[in-house]
Amino acid sequence: MAADQAIIRLSASLGGRYLSRLAGEGPQSVYHFCLNIVLLRTLSPYDYGTFSIIFITAATATLFSDALFAIPATVYIPSRCGCAARVLDVTIGSVALLVCSALSIVASIVIWVWLGILSVSCFGSAFIGLWALRNYTRAVALAQPSRAGGARATLSDLTYVVSGTALLIVVPRVLYLPLTPGLVFGGLSAACALGILPCFLDRGWRIRISFRARIFRRYGVFLPALVWSLAGAGAAILLGQSQAFLVAGIAGPAAFAPIAAGFVLLAPIRVLTGSVLNVLRPELSRRDETRDAASIQKVLIFSVQCALLFVLAYGACLLLAWPLVKSLLFAKQFVGEPMSLIVTMAWLTAMTYTAYQPFRALAQSQSRFRDITLATLAGGITGFTTVLLLLLTFGPAISIGGALVGEATTLFLLWGAYLRSGAPGFVARFGGT
Template identity: 25%
Template structure:
C-alpha cells in the first residue's frame, strides 16, 4: 500500500509540475484577460471531473474492493456506459458555453474539446486506480505530459508564440491520446453481452448512493470554485487572473492530495467494512498531519525564495500578488485537511452526511462571497473559501467520530453474540 501511495504521489508530482509550468508560461505570454479565460476553462474541466467522480469514479472505487468477479464486470460495464453518456453531455454543454464566450469558431471547438478531454482521461485513470494498477496510471500520465509538451513546443516553433487556442488544442489532443492508450491497456474489458437496459438497472442501485455524492460535489464546487464565476462576472477576467495566478503555486499541492485520495479510498473502504477501525483512524490521522507538515515546509521555502520567484513567475504583471499568495497558503492547508476527512467519509459509504457538510460550507462561503461583492473588494473573495472549508471540516470530523463509534458498537455486539 505504501508503495502505491508513493508512486501515486510521484506521478501527481510530475503532473503537477507540468500543470504549473504550463500556467507559468501562459501567465507570461497571455494577456490577463486571456489568462483569466484559461483559468475559467481549467476550473470548468475540474468541475466536470468532480461531477464525474460523484456519479462514476467514486462508486467504482468504493464498490470495487468488496465485489466478486461477476459483480466487477457488471459494475465496470454499467459505469462505462454511464460515462459515455456523461462525456457526450459535457461536450454539448461545452460547445454551447464556448459559443457564448467567443465568436471565434476555432476557439469554440478548442474549448469544447479541452473541457471534455479532462473527464475522458480521468475515467480511465479511475479504472486503473480501483484495480490498484498505479504503474499504468503513471504510463498514461507520462504520455499525456510528453505529448502536451511536444505539441506546445511545436506551436512555439512554428508560430513563434503560444496562444490560447494552441495551448487548449495541445492539451486536449494529448488527453484523448493518453485516454485511448489507457483504454487499450485495460485487461478486464467491459462485457458487451450484457444488455443496455440491464446495465442501466445496475446503475439505479448505484444512484441511490451517488445522488448524495452528487449533491456534495455540487455544493463543494460552489464552495471551492464559485468565486471564479462570480469574480469573472462582477469584476472581469483580469481580476480573476490575479486571484488564479496566486493560486497557481499551490496547484501541485492539491493534486498531490487528490492522488492520495484515489489510492486511499479503496484501501480505507476495506479497513472500515472489515472493522479495522484503529487502522482506519490511524491512516487518516497520519495523512492529515503529513499534509499540514508538508504545507508548513513548503510555506517556509516559498517565503525564503519569494524575492526571486515573484519576478520569475509573474514578471511584475500583478501588483497585489504577494497578499493573494499568502491568503491561498492558509486556504490550501484547510482544503487538504478537509479533503483527507472527505476521503474517509466516502470510504465509509456515508455520502449523505458528507453532502450536508458541503451544503453548510457552501452556504457560509456564499454569504461571505456576497459580502465581498457588496464592499467591492474582489481579493477578499478568498475568504469565502476559508470560511466554507472551516465549517465543512468541523462537520466532517463529527461525522467520522459518529460512524466509527457506531461501527465499533456493532463489532462489540457481534462479538458478544458469537
C-alpha cells in the first residue's frame, strides 16, 4: 500500500525512525488523552480513580513485558539473522504469550477481590494482559532489520487507535449503554487485540507458537542476564508508580483522581520517551556490535537533545494555554484542588524522567542491566520514602515532590554509571572532566 511505502521511506534515517514511531504513538497519545478527558468529565471521581489505577497497572505490566520479552527481542534479535532470528522469535514469543495470559488471570482475581465488579474484573484484566502482549509484538517488529518493521509497529498503533475510538463511540450509542469503566476496558481490550495483528504482516516467516520443554530451556539461557533486567522493572515500578499506589491506598481513588488528571496532561512526554526507547535499543545494539563508539555517542547526543527540546517546548505551550486548560478541564471537577501545583510538579518529574532514558537505553543495549537496576532501585527507595513522608505530612498533591526526588536520584546515578563506562566524546563535548 502507498501508506506502507511512505512509512517505510520515512524510517530510512534515525530522525525518520523517530518520526515514524511518533506517527503511531502520537495518535495513540492523543487518543488516550481525549479518552481520559471524556472520562474525567463523565465518570464520578471514584470511578475515574478506579479507571486510572487499573490503567496505571496495565502500564506497569508493560514494564515487566519490556524486561522479560521486549528488551531481549530488541537487543538480541538485531544481532542475529536468518534461522537464528526466527528461532529466537518463536522462543520469546511463546513465553510472552503464556506469561501475559497468566498475568490476565491473576489480575482478574485481584480486581474482583478489590472491587467485586464482574465487568471491570474481566475486561480490566484482559486489557492488562493484551497491552503487555501488544507492547512485545511492537518491539519485535521494531527489532527487524528491514525498515518495514517500523511500518508494522506504526500500523499497530494506528489500528489500536482507530478500532478503540470506533468501539467506544459505536457500542454505547447502538446498545444505549452508559460509559462505565467496564465498558471502556472492554473496548480497549478489543482494540489491543486488533492492534496486535499488523505486527505479523509480511514478516517473511509464518507465526509459530510452541510450549514444548525445549522452548523454555532455550529461553532459560537468557535468564541470568535478565535477572537484573527483571529486578530493574520492579525497581522502575517502585520509582514510577509508588506515588500513585500510596495515594490510592492511603487516601483512596477519589484523592488520586486530581493527580491522575494532572499527569494525563503530560502523557505526550511519556509517548515521546517510549518512541525514543523503542528506536534507540535496537539501533544502539546494532552499532555496539561494530564497536563504533563515535557513532553511539552521536546517536545518544541527538536523542537527548531532541527529547529535552520537546519537553521544554511542551511545557512552554502548556504554560501559555494554562488558563484555558484549567477552566475547560478542571474547573468543575476538581474545585479547590491545587491543579497548577500538581501539573507543574508533574512536568518537572516528566522532564527528569525523559533526561535519563537515552542513557538507560544504551545500558540496556550493552546488557548492563545491573547499572540500571541499582540506579532505579536507589531512586525508587528514595522516592517511596519521600512520597510517604510528604503524603502523611502535607497531603496527596505535595507528595508528587517525592516522585521528583526519586527520578532525580536515578538520573544522577545513571549519568555517573554512563561516565564510568567510558564516554570521552560526550564528556568533552559538554565540558566534563
